[in-house]
Amino acid sequence: MNQVPSKEQIRQWISDNPGLSSKRDIAKAFGMKGDARNELKRLLREMESEGDLSKRARRFVPKGELPPIALLKVLPPDAAGDLFAEVMEEGVDPDAGPILIIAKKGDPALAGGDRILARLSKVDLDEYVYEARLIRRIGSNPLKVLGVFRKGSEGGRIVPIDKGQDKEWRVRSDEDMGAKDGELVEGEAIGNRRIGLPQAKIVARLGDPTGPRAVSLIAIHQHGIPDQFPDKAIAEADQAPPFTMAHREDLRGLDLMTIDPADARDRDDAVLAMTDDEPGNPEGFVLWVAIADVANYVTPGSALDREARRRGNSTYFPDRVVPMLPDVLSGDLCSLHEHVDRPCMAVRMRVNSSGQKISHRFTRGVMRSKASLEYGQVQRAVEGAPDAATEALLPQLQLLYQCYGALKRGRAIRQPLDLDLPERQIVLSEEGKVLSVDFKTRFDAHKLIEECMVMANVAAAEELHRLKQPLLYRVHEEPSPDKLEALREVAISSGFTLAKGQVLKTAHLNQLLKQAEGSEFDELINISTLRSMTQAYYNPENFGHFGLALKDYAHFTSPIRRYSDLIVHRALIRGLGLGKDGLSDFDIENIAETGKLISDAERRSMAAERDTIDRYLAAYLSDRVGAEFTGRISGVQRFGLFVKLDETGADGLVPIREVGREFFHFDPDSQTLMGSDTGLTIGIGQRVTVRLAEATAVTGGLILELLELDEQKLPSGRFARGKAKGGGKAPRRMAGKAKAADSARRKVVRRRK
Template sequence: MSKTKNQNKQEPSIGRQIVTFLKANKGKPYSRKELSAALGVKKQNYNQFREALNQLVRSGKVMRVKGGRYTVAAALKTIRGTLQMTRKGFGFVTDERTEEEIFISASNLNTALNNDLVEVQLFAVSRGRNKEGKITRVLARGQTSFVGTYHRSEYYGFVVPDDPKVYRDFYIPEAKAGGAQHGQKVVVALEKWDSSQLNPEGRIVEILGFPDEPGVDVSSVAKSYGLPLSFPRAVEKEAARARLEITPEEISRRLDLRDWVVFTIDPEDAKDFDDAVSLQKLDNGNWQLGVHIADVSHFVPEGSLLDKEAFQRGTSVYLVDRVIPMLPEHISNELCSLKPHEDRFTFSCIMELTPEGELVDYTIRESIIHSKRRYNYQEAQAIIDDPTSQDEFAPILRQMRDLSRVLRRRRMNMGSIDFDTPEVKFRLDERGKPVEIIPRERLETHEMIEEFMLMANQTVTRHIQRLAEQRRMRTFPFIYRVHEKPSRDKLENFRNFLRALGYKVNIKKNISPADFQAILQQLEGSPDAILIKEVALRTMMKAVYSQNNIGHFGLAFEYYTHFTSPIRRYPDLVVHRLLKEYQQPVRAKRLRALKKELKRICERSSERERIAVDAERESVRIKQVEWIAEHVGEEFTGLISGVTSFGIFVEITPELIEGLVRMEDLTDDFYILDEKTYTITGRESGRSYRLGDPVRIRVARVDLEKKQVDFLLLGKAEASAGVVQKVKQSE
């Protein structure tokens, strides 16, 4: 007993000495040995010193930093930010103030999970390029429910999360299993996680089913991204009360275009038609192009339950086997859908264009149309291509094609950057299993409608600017679709990459879209064109929604917004409301309120778009992996899509399935990575493989649960038209 009392008296004294010494040395980190020597700790007291130091670490007064060194916690700077985990078990926190990335090792995550808002204490000393720190507090959970597979033992269960970035399994007490069976996909709610020494505790709140049951795989994707599979009852009821009431009063305040030749061109399987087009030749030789968009804002008032739900969702999400709509079906597929031979309320952007595609006049008004026809893209293309077609609107379709070519050529001359975007679709059996992967056709009719929508989106944005100038204002609060030019670092990397390949290209610091396009055109015919295009794409920033108009670099547009898809995109719906509101003078107080509200809408919409893209991509990946699992041992041709220290990624065509050729499976030589040229080279043979090279592979292994595909490299392949690359660009 006497020993314990003496120890209790000694520890606080040693602890105070440690803290005082570290504070006096301004937070400089010391090893345990250095500390004990500096404090003159005798050999017989070393165990007491060590225990006191450990107690200080547990209490948070002293921090253990890299290299097993210690520093006083008060000397460390604290920052806030959101944790972004990697698949390897460590993460990064982006400082809210400086946007600097802080490295967080697996041992310093505390009880934080991916996307949590956290508090981080920075270490005094860091190794590597990034600052390092330790998460000391979780300020807000970024996610409270997770999808995974339930595993049951005799007295308890646990859920293994689907998301590899969620690095801990969830402990499920028997009473909180909710009747789940071993092996089922479930949704687990995080209930408690107080110590990183223990696993988080959860409760199963929803059972999705066994993985091989129809639709469970895609439902799991939806749930893991927080995508709602149904609408709240109150929202459905509000939608059901909406009516299309075409009264004389309503017609009188709209442009009545019901006698115009207006029609829609959409995908074959489309359920909602939110844009229609018209084209007439004017007496002065100019074109009158009409883009008529469903007037969704007429049925979804600001602040309504429908509006709040649409804001939360942000966008419709197109998964492989279903659409998760932004608005209930009664609104999207009935009242607002521009069905043929039915009157519908629209918002029309009617543009007068010269034969050279220059905009000389426009009208933007609420309108009413009566669509004369519903085409799909394939049908319209067939009519355009067939000179003997007897379709009554064939001449208009061909005129539309001709005008779209003019607009596209004009856009390219301005410096718009064009990237191919191959995509795939699936033919599923009755159980939802993929039986065929089909490349999506990219027809000229797709480009035609795209050009018309781009023109309308530009015109609407210019209209807002003109209104502001007429009222002697710099601008109105508005939602712009912006695309920042590449960062200096990315441009420098691109320049170095081209130099490593032997190309001398002048890349200006203040690069313009036309400059960037000229570089790609200059290298178009080179043997490295595919590779260069892929790396060029990687230098691009992501397009987002913003109140600050910085233009759209990729499209080379000074003014751009999203106006043409209010059924499926919330920013478009808000743009419609703003167009209506700005027709009349707006009070300064209202403008201030709008500015604040639009900031929130831009941030939310950009976030929801990123989530939708990720969810759509993952649903495609699931079906691709399911398909390739039936082809293990078979050979395919593809392109090298990534080169890393642990292997090369190959994307097979035309299925666009990416798999990994692991370094350990390259047994013919010892390969060395050159990061600058995205190349691996055999040390003995000199054989090299580079990003963009066509190769032959054999499917070696497929892990359905992890969605991983392993290939064996058979050698280089001849480049052919059938070998395409997968590139992505956000409009």
């Protein structure tokens, strides 16, 4: 046989024979010689450029699959003690997920950070798709540990600050870098101890963990957020050339203005609404949204570009911001300050009286903001109390609010998810001490800007789809069946209903939220609905945005703080021929990888911001240990209850040992605990009174004692901790009784459904 196989035959052969997928193997399998081998070489190159195959170590792998042998990095053990790994090679499937390491007798002990060569096999499981069997250990990238150093007679120990870790690390005296007792340090794991405490060496001393503004520094180090710009990136920012009028429209005659929070660190969007005088749009509006032209300063392949891509986004803490771009750009040249000329990307949209966009036009321009306003200031102005800055702009502000009225009507038709979750605000003193924990007030001015930005983001996605330009969509997929069923359980237990047996729409979830509005379960249903959502991410393929009930959506409006928006700007520049600084070939070839990188960076920032808030709240409450608080159960696990406190919104843990005086059976499906003796059922949403037992600022952990459940004292049951009322030892568990009670409860739930 010397016939050239089809692409489908080649693809099938490689899938069936992963260990024999080199060019020579394929040629031999199909009996190809001479010129036919040259044709095979051409076909394989073509399939590789089309993305059907990827080439690694002279072997070809089908798109979306991992090679049979790969270089892996071992991750730290999970809660169950299992070891997973991630692929270190470039060009692998970004959605491959974690890989379970299957150890065999005689394998060396592996630890987080080890690099191994392993043989992979595909499995059909929900938790993971691949299993790995060790071939050999290559080396390690030492596991990092951040914690407080406790000095001892022969060195000391590192006590981790991550509240999810309870394992300490031993440090020899010659490995402690002279660290002092109580000092915050960064260590590296060394050795592979099977018995006793693991060993580490200190590689950085970070100062007093309780010192002013140390909280965000802890999060920056712990989550590996890049906070130092390379010298080349700083030099490029400092030497940024002035913009020119080439390819630009002069928009300085428009009354564009910025409206931001009072503590805004950058201003990247400006708005303007006018009545639409063109025919065919009675009582309609022209809405302008102008965005800082970051692409003018951050060009593809530059040091600034590489660093911005690595950071993915700016990360915001109560006391500082870790910006995506150096301050000379984010705080000055790219920021739309009032009364100065700034380059911008702008979109002019015609909106009808029902809030529907009937047309749009993008342009690259230069603008001059008429004012830098803040939300409260704008709200007061339209409510009849303008100040000196808003007095002259009142007609423009009133038109903006009229346009917002139309956009609200469009929103009501579209029915995006309408969550009402208060946002916490940590108020700090100049020394970095928490003065108060407030809940931010949301004005109509906030919602006005949000709706304008949503409209502009939709226009960008639609325009790039029309231009057939690659872009990163903002994707938000609908909830999984399991998460939706968990939400339905919470709704039923709270006395509400959630539609079943039909295609889920945000309108159905809004009906549930409406049922709970104003009731004692209002916050619970909002939080539970949020938890049922999938995480949004960036992807070159468009799967829609479920939460916003939109088919086409991309981020366009914040390029100072999000790399995704810069990619969208470049795509518009390339597609509309607005300059030479549009999408590069590298941008296009690596757009899927970029989407994965910045999605991961976004999650990293969210985790760091959340941990920082937890630590500030723990520090704020540390002076109130022993005080009683009211709250609501927000989560149930085998090891205890999570409670959200009413006063601050802080989350604390009630360990299972503090829940009643009997054994509790955990049901993961309904997320409830049931007393084996009393039959008491504890679930999400119930009101509680708790006592604060511990508040550890350095970890952000709060430990609570449960005092009352739904305003009732907990029943003691027949058995106290350790002893029965009638004498003797309490049984370890009453499994039969718990199982019977659980079965009865399930029948009740089924009948209610």
